[in-house]
Amino acid sequence: MSSQFWKYTRSNAALSRQWAKRVQAPLPFILEEVNRRMVNRAQIMRPVEGGVVHQGWLHPAALASVKALFGGRELAVFAPSAIELPAAPMDKAAESFLSKLWPGRASVAKAASARELPLGANLPLADESQAMVWSPLWLHGLEDPAHQMADWLRVLKPEGGVFFTCFGPDTAKELHGFAKCLSESIPDFADMHDIGDLMSKQGFSDPVMEMEKLTLTYSTPEALLQDWRAFSGNFLAGRGKGLVSTGRYQQAIQTLRALKSPESGRIPLTLELVYGHAWKVKRKPKIDVTSVKISDIKGRKASK
Template identity: 30%
Template sequence: MERLFDDRLIAANRRRALAAGNPGADFLLDIAAREIAERLALVERHFDDAVELHGGTGIAARTALATGKIGTMERVEVVRGFAGSDGTVREAAWETVPLEPQSVNLVLSPLALHLTNDTPGMLVQIRRALKPDGLFLAAIPGAGTLAELRDVLLTAEVELYGGASPRVVPFADIRDIGSLMQRAGFTLPVIDEENYPVRYDSIFPLMRDLKAMGMANPLLGRSRRPVGRSFFLRAAELYAERHADPDGRIRATFSFIYVSGWAAHESQQKPLKPGSAKMRLADALDPNRAAKD
């Protein structure tokens, strides 16, 4: 398996985000938390034991608890202090699900699975941790996220240095996520996507927000070559030229893929076995069938 991300750097970025103490930068987690909670509220079930995996500030856990659908909530983080100090946080390595098989009813993953080297393996770990008929809910940044930033950084680097290195992480397509859910053994998967355009005065507050979110570049293939002020000034010019609104403010797109899936249980609906249909498809689609009958 080819590794894309530096696990230690991801943990270090999250520690730095805690030290920076910029509460306004967690607005994307707030959005994901509200959406996950809304989906949870529609489920006619109560979940005795729930876990939030790598939720950063813990807003997704708190918002989900507020639905009244959950008994107890445990949170898992790479850095205990980053997730808070309420005594319900378990520290665990990135890409590790520190749960016993079939031990919880609900797992939440808000904006973390896009940074995993072995996403199929993570999904399998999550599914195994769920009790039969347990539910998995996630928000995953998808393809299209930060497309504008990727565009201008690539162009600026080629112009100034004659080549380019990865500066924005690759994001999965919604179809890829659907396939991975099926491969991991989840049943009744539901997947949809929402785009959130965010406007900034320039590229610089956008990059400050990303750093404050713990989202500085964690790619193993990132360039170690220092870039000067001219690089970022050129990127800012390109951003203003290519991705600005008439009022001069720039746009940054965040595309979130929302995922739900269940651990298998005998009570769940199952597709009919091949050959068990009572009517041929051709007959069902025949507009003259009623007249013939």
């Protein structure tokens, strides 16, 4: 499937640039929270023996818990550009937590190395060579998510699995009015059922999709925008590039102030998180069956 999966076409080049800028900043709160929730849910995964691929929204500060989760496995990390990854061991509290969550798997994983891989390119890994793919908050920003899913299926071993998160339709719904004032658009985020159907079409077996809504609240529009922009920019192909006047920007800010709750005096920001996991099932070889009519069998004579 092409980029027509989306109402608003993405730009892999824009997503790469924005990631490169944000990965140099402190760990965004949104990514930190989603990563924590993914690790909490990962106890349902029982991958076969083998390596793990991290191909998602990467920040070095978020890798420690993932490395501990897959303790002892080789972790191959891919990003739009090469970056250095921390080699520090897990802190005691996190290691203790993971030992309870997933007994026997909380030892620190082998050192990971981040390898450069342009968005849209295939993983430089052999077919059926990996046990697991881990992908936080990435699919919703890609031009062609179907291609990414198909490549994951290619590198996974039979009975290997993928676990990912992406944003659902209600994410940042409060920002639509703000974006409209600036002649911009908030990306359309896919429903979990559409993502699940897309995975099935690529060959994954019975994808399990879940949805969770979080509501963050802020005292000012500026604080809300700071959190959102720390994680996400405008990665749409048709995004505007001109400067915005002060008056127009203040008009946009007013759309956020209008959302302030009368009770709490705070402004909400919705995050709809879509969780998906699926397995690559080993296909049984087809057996050719020859059909013979009963009348033909009865009419045959036994050879002497």
